Amino acid sequence: MQINGECRVSRTAEETTPSPEDETGPARFDRIFGALRDRICLLAYPPGTVLSExxxxxxxxxxxxxxxxxFHKLEFMGLVQIRNGVGTIVTDIDLKTLKETYDLRKRLAELMGELSPVEITPDHLARIDDLIAETRALAPIRGDYDALARIINRLQGLLSDLTGNGPLREIIELLYYRVARIWFTFLPQLGWDDAIENQINELREIRTAMANNDIRSVGQYRSIDLQRMLTSLSRVLSEP
Amino acid sequence: MQINGECRVSRTAEETTPSPEDETGPARFDRIFGALRDRICLLAYPPGTVLSExxxxxxxxxxxxxxxxxFHKLEFMGLVQIRNGVGTIVTDIDLKTLKETYDLRKRLAELMGELSPVEITPDHLARIDDLIAETRALAPIRGDYDALARIINRLQGLLSDLTGNGPLREIIELLYYRVARIWFTFLPQLGWDDAIENQINELREIRTAMANNDIRSVGQYRSIDLQRMLTSLSRVLSEP
DNA sequence: CATGGTCATCCTGTATACAGCTTGATTTTA
DNA sequence: TAAAATCAAGCTGTATACAGGATGACCATG
Known part of the structure; x- marks a missing residue:
């Protein structure tokens, strides 16, 4: 439990626009919402943090x-809980809900390739090549889990762009943001080398499927990776 | 386009608590939210209606x-669009999104029976028997599409209770409320007898599967029914 | 008559004062 | 001492005044 005023984590490289003076109303909302969502997702505000309006x-x-x-949008997404007289608290996830969410994400990942698949463009390939290159470049810099988490976020963004079915894309993103920080919390326990190796393997699998313009396989690989994550999580979370 | 002040549809039997004086904060929010959601869903506020704060x-x-x-929660659910300087407008759905949503709902209905299925209790059976009986009782009262819509809503509520996976249940409900009113808009064009007959058939199929404690089949039947709805909708909406 | 500008009038967005709730420290009391 | 009552300080919830945007009616002007 921390007060966000005291919890000034070193938010190095908060990659958002630095508050331009001429931004319109909805743009400001999106900027602030994205900033807070990322702070929660990237553990600048770990679960239990009390945010003050x-x-x-x-x-x-x-x-x-x-x-x-x-705050209300974050509450709808399940990232915070607003409690009268107390504050707005970054949520944690119990093991049962975590498992249910991963089970569902696995199945939705498979659907990604089946429902209105999109054409893979050279731009998509370039983006995943970037991610692979950056992950490799990150390998020697041991312990920068924040940078690794940002790469994982960008992979999710790429997969979103490959999801042709709009409602499905929306829901996959929603569930991703609900549980991603739990995975990020766990990453250090996995160890740097394993984390990097797993990530590169996942990226390479997905890249191969993308190169074949085979979105169905992309979804299948993603599903397998989610299963692998759930297994790792369960092993640690159930026997502390 | 209507102003909700003038659009006093005969909301006969708005089945919510009649504003008790001692209700607590969150209860009032839920009551008002449920009331507006149902008015939108049951077409008391048809698409295009402008709501005033x-x-x-x-x-x-x-x-x-x-x-x-x-309003913000309704916007998050996709039921309204808030436009600065204009008002809060009940959304309509384009054909593409409608099809995508039904495609997804079909697959999610199948998942209902596969992810952490629940045990079917006599209470569940009693509820679907009620729905069948009420639908049959409704048959002679030709043209009460509002009552039929309420029965369809209650079937969705029953299926929600049969969905063991929490996040899946949440998403199925979300997508239901997004598109249900489109189906209700279409019902009169289907004709009273066909609408009643389809509904009774769907209820009986699901009841049979429930009696066998076979949730997987419940999901499969539901999926088939959603496909049938989509086919009916497409036939009408694409060739007006 | 057609057309462009002006403005009145709605609406939502924002800021802010105040009310109500929660919680923990403090004080009182058995 | 231990336990119960009190209260102060923080928070969110609500109401409301005002600012800003959208739109259509109206009117001046070609």
């Missing part, structure tokens, strides 16, 4: 009202 | 602030 309102130079709107 | 605030005897929170 007034503190964040001060940080972003606005009043409580727009911050509350962002 | 002040009008609804007056109706429920509160200020704009809680109404705005409800």
């Amino acid at each position: 007034v503190a964040l309102a001060r940080e972003f130079g606005i009043s409580r009202t727009p911050i509350r709107r962002v | 002040v009008a609804l605030a007056r109706e429920f005897g509160i200020s704009r602030t809680p109404i705005r929170r409800v």
